[in-house]
Amino acid sequence: MRRCGSLLQVSTDFSAVIQRFYHLQSERMETYRLFEEGHEAYLRTGPHYDFEHYKQLVHEITQAFSGISREVLQIKERLQQQFDRADLSEHIEKLQSSEKEKLQLTAELQLLRQRAQDQPEDGDCQEQIQQLKHRIIKNREALSEIMQDFKYDSEESG
Template structure:
């Protein structure tokens, strides 16, 4: 769990002033945050598996601490991504990127909720292997699969929508209409 805090500290200290960032830099930061999410999910799963191995005498206080740290990390990531989304929304020609990032953010929130539900089901299955719980678990697994498929589609859409950022070195259009009047 200490690794989580050190990863958070290094990421927050390496962030730059978003007002000075180019669209490419903002997009790179978004991808880095998505990778941080992947790593956080891995830590969450490893901690959950360790918790399950303690059955029937689960170490709930330790697991609760893990959930707290994971939640803090996901909240920080979400706040950073929402800032990136709003920054892209301020640049007129980059609004579609902002909208895609918003869809990804919503899907990630749903994924976390489904992951927590699945963990509860997995513990119930370990404690009381019932057909009802198995059906619920299978339904949640399908929802998670659908969610992952949607996330992959949106990441591909983001890649497609943002490819112009890598082809051109143009600055984003702003809301200031005086620039077009001068030309």
């Protein structure tokens, strides 16, 4: 009888870890939304940009992403060590790599948008923006696929 209670606890812990992971991903998506809104507000302050305000936003966004990543990596370790779920741990590894790429692409796009606003005669800039947007779409598709695989694999055993 004791064993059954122990298994229930492990199952509940596993479920709680998975739910926390999904919550962190939601936080990450919300942080991207705030980052995008903040950048749009920053662009509206041009041509004499309010860089100090934007710099503070970037600092706060960076801290938020760092905290989320740190906790996601802790979850990755728990899934590997405590629950012996290398498959889920691998999904998180891929996810973290794609999230890092997404952040880099987002930052590049923001810089290009500002350049396009400051130099509207630069036609090359618009082409680069379109290429970056395409790469971001591909990245989002990859993230979605990783999350689907994670969901399928985590429910398979749950």
